[in-house]
Amino acid sequence: MSLAADARRTTAHAAFWMMTRRVTILAASVDIVFFVFFLWAGSPLLAWLNVLSVGLYGAANRLLVWRWNRSALLLIWLEVIGHAVIGSLCVGWDAGFNYYLLMFIPAIMVSGDWPRVAAPLAMLFAIYLGLHAVSNQLGPLVPIDDTALALLNVFNVSIFFAMASYTARFYYLLVRRTEGRLREHATRDTLTQLFNRRHLLEIAEGELARARRDDTSLSLVIVDIDHFKQINDELGHDVGDRVLVHVSGLFQACCRASDTVARWGGEEFLFLLPNTDIEAALDFARRVRVAVARHPLVPKAPTEVACTVSLGVASLAPGETLEAAIVRADRALYESKMAGRNRVTPAPAAAPEVPLGEDLAC
Numbered sequence: 168m169s170l171a172a173d174a175r176r177t178t179a180h181a182a183f184w185m186m187t188r189r190v191t192i193l194a195a196s197v198d199i200v201f202f203v204f205f206l207w208a209g210s211p212l213l214a215w216l217n218v219l220s221v222g223l224y225g226a227a228n229r230l231l232v233w234r235w236n237r238s239a240l241l242l243i244w245l246e247v248i249g250h251a252v253i254g255s256l257c258v259g260w261d262a263g264f265n266y267y268l269l270m271f272i273p274a275i276m277v278s279g280d281w282p283r284v285a286a287p288l289a290m291l292f293a294i295y296l297g298l299h300a301v302s303n304q305l306g307p308l309v310p311i312d313d314t315a316l317a318l319l320n321v322f323n324v325s326i327f328f329a330m331a332s333y334t335a336r337f338y339y340l341l342v343r344r345t346e347g348r349l350r351e352h353a354t355r356d357t358l359t360q361l362f363n364r365r366h367l368l369e370i371a372e373g374e375l376a377r378a379r380r381d382d383t384s385l386s387l388v389i390v391d392i393d394h395f396k397q398i399n400d401e402l403g404h405d406v407g408d409r410v411l412v413h414v415s416g417l418f419q420a421c422c423r424a425s426d427t428v429a430r431w432g433g434e435e436f437l438f439l440l441p442n443t444d445i446e447a448a449l450d451f452a453r454r455v456r457v458a459v460a461r462h463p464l465v466p467k468a469p470t471e472v473a474c475t476v477s478l479g480v481a482s483l484a485p486g487e488t489l490e491a492a493i494v495r496a497d498r499a500l501y502e503s504k505m506a507g508r509n510r511v512t513p514a515p516a517a518a519p520e521v522p523l524g525e526d527l528a529c
């Protein structure tokens with residue numbers, strides 16, 4: 168099983184047990200109401216049976232706290248089936264105790280893969296139909312008057328609606344939360360929390376389309392930490408990681424709301440600057456360079472770790488692709504490295520755009 172699948176399974180399972188625990192509290196509260204109701208309806212035997220149910224739910228709740236999940240589940244199954252059977256046989260099918268059996272359908276379906284859920288589902292179906300047939304055949308063994316029966320039916324339907332809504336909502340919110348987490352994982356670099364390369368390219372395609380439509384400028388800045396291997400080798404990989412996080416924070420602080428910075432890979436970062444021409448992008452890159460040079464990382468260790476960055480800057484030429492502009496910015500970065508590092512270099516001009524058909528003319 169992949170790590171992602173394992174993580175989803177863990178989340179779904181943890182959520183299932185958490186929800187089961189809440190359901191034991193809700194069900195015990197409902198049984199207390201039943202206790203009062205059956206005393207009022209003149210059926211003390213049924214009233215005291217509900218006290219037994221409260222005890223079973225209390226025990227199941229404790230077992231869940233101790234993580235004896237299977238034993239807890241067994242108790243809950245016993246209680247719900249017992250309650251539905253005794254209630255339907257004593258008071259009659261119309262009392263609506265059978266609805267509680269239906270709550271097992273979603274619980275079974277989310278408990279595992281198909282081979283695991285098929286048998287319990289078939290068993291539940293058989294119990295439901297069997298109970299229906301037997302209780303209709305026998306009629307109520309401990310009849311209560313019509314008003315009490317109607318009230319009981321409304322109460323049971325209401326509780327069933329509330330529980331079914333609660334569980335469905337619970338799973339909906341769980342899916343939403345998990346979806347959000349997966350999206351975060353897919354778009355962000357786990358170390359620096361900056362966007363990753365793939366997400367930056369997605370944003371860049373959108374920005375490029377907008378720049379072309381609105382006829383505005385779009386610039387790119389590629390940044391690489393100088394002598395980063397030396398930092399790793401001399402101070403350790405952990406300090407190297409902290410430097411990456413530290414400069415990421417500085418990079419974000421340099422950005423406007425419309426700018427985007429991403430970890431491009433290793434110790435390389437890429438800024439995307441909408442509405443920014445080459446001159447403004449060069450100014451921006453100089454500010455980034457100065458910010459890093461002036462703010463060394465102060466780790467817990469006694470020495471501070473100073474580092475510098477080299478930068479390459481390109482502004483997209485009309486008709487130029489993103490990839491071509493990145494190649495130019497990368498070339499400029501290389502120039503910065505060759506010229507001694509800790510500097511900003513503008514990219515060479517883009518190759519002139521060939522008007523459509525002109526290449527065919529010669």
Ligand SMILES: Nc1nc2c(ncn2[C@@H]2O[C@H](COP(=O)(O)OP(=O)(O)OP(=O)(O)O)[C@@H](O)[C@H]2O)c(=O)[nH]1
Pocket residue numbers: 358391392393394395396397399403404405406407408411432433434504508
């Ligand atoms: N700590 C840490 N190091 C990383 C990470 N990703 C890449 N590196 C290291 O970054 C170093 C990059 O080294 P080089 O490509 O030689 O570049 P450099 O030492 O910065 O030299 P110049 O770029 O020429 O200034 C390698 O040692 C990689 O192992 C990371 O996530 N954490």
